[in-house]
Amino acid sequence: MNLFHIAWRNIQQRGLASVLTMLSMALGVALVVLVLSIGWVVSESFSRNSNVGYNLIVGAKGGALQLTLNTVFYLSKPIEVLPYEDYLEFLPGNGRAEEIQKIGGRIAEPERKGLYSLYMGDGFAIPVCLGDYFGRFRVVGTKPEFFELLRYGESGEFEYEFAQGRNFQEYSEENGYFEAVVGHQVARAMQVGVGDSFQTTHGDPEGDGHGQPFKIVGILAPTGTPNDRAAFINLEGFYLMEGHARAFEDLTNPDELKEDVDRVVKQQPSRLPLEKRDVTAVLVRPGSGLFAMQMQQAIKKRPNAQAASPIEEIGNLFSNFVDPVKYALLALTAVVCVVSAVSILVSIYNSMNERKRDIAVMRALGARRDVVLIVILLESVLIALGGGFLGWLVGHGVGTACSSLVEDRTGIQIGFFTMTLYEWYIIPGLMLLAVLAGIIPAIVAYQTNVSDGLSG
Amino acid sequence: MLKITDLKKSFALPDRSRLPILDVPELQVGNGEQVVLIGESGGGKTTLLNCISGIMVPDSGQIEIDGISIGKLSEAGRDRVRAAKIGFVFQTFNLLPGFTALENVRLGMTFANGKHDRDRAVDLLSRVGLQERMHHKPAALSVGQQQRVAVARALANRPTLLLADEPTANIDPSNQQKIIDLIRNCCAEENVAILMVTHSMHVAEQFDRVEKLEAINRVVASPSSTA
Ligand SMILES: Nc1ncnc2c1ncn2[C@@H]1O[C@H](COP(=O)(O)OP(=O)(O)OP(=O)(O)O)[C@@H](O)[C@H]1O
Numbered sequence: 001m002n003l004f005h006i007a008w009r010n011i012q013q014r015g016l017a018s019v020l021t022m023l024s025m026a027l028g029v030a031l032v033v034l035v036l037s038i039g040w041v042v043s044e045s046f047s048r049n050s051n052v053g054y055n056l057i058v059g060a061k062g063g064a065l066q067l068t069l070n071t072v073f074y075l076s077k078p079i080e081v082l083p084y085e086d087y088l089e090f091l092p093g094n095g096r097a098e099e100i101q102k103i104g105g106r107i108a109e110p111e112r113k114g115l116y117s118l119y120m121g122d123g124f125a126i127p128v129c130l131g132d133y134f135g136r137f138r139v140v141g142t143k144p145e146f147f148e149l150l151r152y153g154e155s156g157e158f159e160y161e162f163a164q165g166r167n168f169q170e171y172s173e174e175n176g177y178f179e180a181v182v183g184h185q186v187a188r189a190m191q192v193g194v195g196d197s198f199q200t201t202h203g204d205p206e207g208d209g210h211g212q213p214f215k216i217v218g219i220l221a222p223t224g225t226p227n228d229r230a231a232f233i234n235l236e237g238f239y240l241m242e243g244h245a246r247a248f249e250d251l252t253n254p255d256e257l258k259e260d261v262d263r264v265v266k267q268q269p270s271r272l273p274l275e276k277r278d279v280t281a282v283l284v285r286p287g288s289g290l291f292a293m294q295m296q297q298a299i300k301k302r303p304n305a306q307a308a309s310p311i312e313e314i315g316n317l318f319s320n321f322v323d324p325v326k327y328a329l330l331a332l333t334a335v336v337c338v339v340s341a342v343s344i345l346v347s348i349y350n351s352m353n354e355r356k357r358d359i360a361v362m363r364a365l366g367a368r369r370d371v372v373l374i375v376i377l378l379e380s381v382l383i384a385l386g387g388g389f390l391g392w393l394v395g396h397g398v399g400t401a402c403s404s405l406v407e408d409r410t411g412i413q414i415g416f417f418t419m420t421l422y423e424w425y426i427i428p429g430l431m432l433l434a435v436l437a438g439i440i441p442a443i444v445a446y447q448t449n450v451s452d453g454l455s456g
Numbered sequence: 457m458l459k460i461t462d463l464k465k466s467f468a469l470p471d472r473s474r475l476p477i478l479d480v481p482e483l484q485v486g487n488g489e490q491v492v493l494i495g496e497s498g499g500g501k502t503t504l505l506n507c508i509s510g511i512m513v514p515d516s517g518q519i520e521i522d523g524i525s526i527g528k529l530s531e532a533g534r535d536r537v538r539a540a541k542i543g544f545v546f547q548t549f550n551l552l553p554g555f556t557a558l559e560n561v562r563l564g565m566t567f568a569n570g571k572h573d574r575d576r577a578v579d580l581l582s583r584v585g586l587q588e589r590m591h592h593k594p595a596a597l598s599v600g601q602q603q604r605v606a607v608a609r610a611l612a613n614r615p616t617l618l619l620a621d622e623p624t625a626n627i628d629p630s631n632q633q634k635i636i637d638l639i640r641n642c643c644a645e646e647n648v649a650i651l652m653v654t655h656s657m658h659v660a661e662q663f664d665r666v667e668k669l670e671a672i673n674r675v676v677a678s679p680s681s682t683a
């Protein structure tokens with residue numbers, strides 16, 4: 001018989017109390033494991049999406065975080081818009097003039113290059129219009145470049161692929177300006193496929209329908225990004241929908257400075273003219289990442305615009321919001337563990353009186369003081385580790401049970417043995433708690449007087 | 457093998473004066489010798505056994521066990537000597553309730569370094585007639601059976617000295633003799649010396665050597681010391 005055996009027998013001797021304290025420790029550890037797993041899933045999903053394939057989000061002045069949440073995660077409340085003219089300033093090379101001629105309408109200085117065209121090099125700028133819904137999913141009005149130029153994945157290693165169909169086109173003979181692509185979750189939840197049409201609703205999921213239907217030409221392969229949960233429609237079609245033309249006067253671009261520009265392409269149906277167009281955000285990647293900072297400073301000086309760095313905003317979101325919540329939850333669950341450690345203490349301590357004689361007997365049989373101390377500590381450690389292991393199993397069991405749900409939502413796979421790094425700290429943490437809980441009764445055991453114990 | 461010289465032991469009283477209990481100029485027990493110790497209640501018999509086993513520290517004097525003077529040892533050292541050399545049988549058996557009979561016997565070996573001899577534990581239990589009861593816990597054993605387990609436990613570690621403090625006081629008369637015989641026979645077989653305290657003249661008569669504490673102790677029991 002070794003000391004573990006003796007400690008284990010003592011645990012059995014206390015029966016129900018041991019089981020209950022073990023269960024409470026299991027509960028605490030299960031909660032810790034769950035919080036760690038949830039924290040891991042959240043940070044994993046954010047970090048996978050923090051490489052969005054562009055450096056800057058340009059939008060109307062306001063909260064940078066809100067702009068990021070809107071454009072990257074399709075979350076948060078709708079935000080103010082920018083005139084289309086501002087988007088044109090980011091087009092590289094002669095892009096601004098070309099785009100103006102393609103669309104037509106009233107604009108100032110139609111021939112000049114975009115203000116930031118020098119920074120842009122072989123980068124890109126993609127306009128995004130938000131505000132509509134398809135069912136409960138956000139609708140994103142954008143250009144086909146969205147799927148051609150953007151990359152995703154932690155180091156931007158993945159291109160967007162279509163599970164079915166193809167990317168939408170800016171104009172097609174068949175569907176005109178009204179093509180759409182939906183994320184894979186949207187396709188599943190709304191039960192739509194290539195060839196189906198849908199109408200967007202304005203403002204909120206229950207809003208009124210906008211008459212004009214869009215034809216789904218492609219379904220994105222799963223990406224694990226928020227794009228799985230969005231429907232993408234051609235920007236040109238977006239503008240042609242009722243209520244999407246600008247309804248107010250654009251104060252930053254006074255009309256008297258503008259001149260009329262005619263469209264070059266005559267055979268396509270007319271587009272919404274330039275002066276009536278707004279964008280929610282422009283996704284910008286300059287020719288070199290080094291320019292991003294300079295551009296951000298320059299854009300800040302504009303009266304109506306701001307440029308947010310998505311990586312920075314997501315980082316801030318983490319350090320200001322997600323991490324504190326995670327740590328607060330962890331602290332709470334750690335308190336549960338501490339409480340169960342206290343219950344271990346109480347249960348062992350309460351048994352000490354009855355065990356005075358047992359301890360004295362062990363001493364009489366030749367057990368040294370430190371041996372009885374260790375036996376009591378072992379009891380506490382075994383209960384804590386036993387409960388901890390049980391809790392670990394429960395925590396991971398629950399995690400695994402939810403894995404399909406989580407994978408569906410985030411694209412992140414949780415296996416039973418998906419361990420977060422922090423979980424390894426649970427073992428020494430539990431040992432420490434157990435030793436702290438066991439030390440008081442262990443000292444009582446250590447100090448037990450043998451002759452008193454034998455005669456008492 | 458046991459040699460006591462000039463042993464003195466007193467207890468502190470609440471008024472800070474000291475109550476002398478033992479003053480034993482000399483007591484020796486030879487290898488395998490079986491000695492019974494009788495005396496008045498409160499005379500200090502249990503105290504003497506506790507000093508010999510190292511559970512209590514005498515005020516002065518020498519106690520030598522197998523040539524080891526335990527007075528010079530630290531507490532841990534005395535624990536080690538106790539684990540290796542001394543077996544204990546108590547009046548109240550003192551089996552650990554959470555452990556089976558076999559485990560209680562094996563506990564007797566656990567605390568001495570490295571002797572985990574399960575076969576010996578089984579063998580001892582068979583010798584005391586409990587081969588069928590090895591996996592029972594004490595609560596499932598009769599009083600006599602419990603004391604037999606205690607005897608087996610005391611011998612588990614091949615001690616050289618068995619200390620027994622009124623081992624039959626809590627046992628019905630029909631079983632008392634069996635326990636005494638068991639202790640004496642087992643110790644004789646393994647050449648273990650016995651120092652047994654008893655109040656029973658019937659038990660004492662069977663021993664070749666009977667020591668009366670009052671005869672070897674210079675402290676005269678005061679009227680207050682009744683326990
Ligand atoms: N820890 C102690 N503190 C103070 N006095 C003690 C202590 N232990 C024993 N005594 C006293 O020492 C005396 C001897 O006690 P001891 O138990 O050795 O007697 P005994 O001979 O074994 O008696 P009995 O035959 O009744 O068991 C008693 O008067 C007792 O009250």
Ligand SMILES: [Mg+2]
Nearest residue numbers: 501502503621
């Ligand atoms: Mg006594």
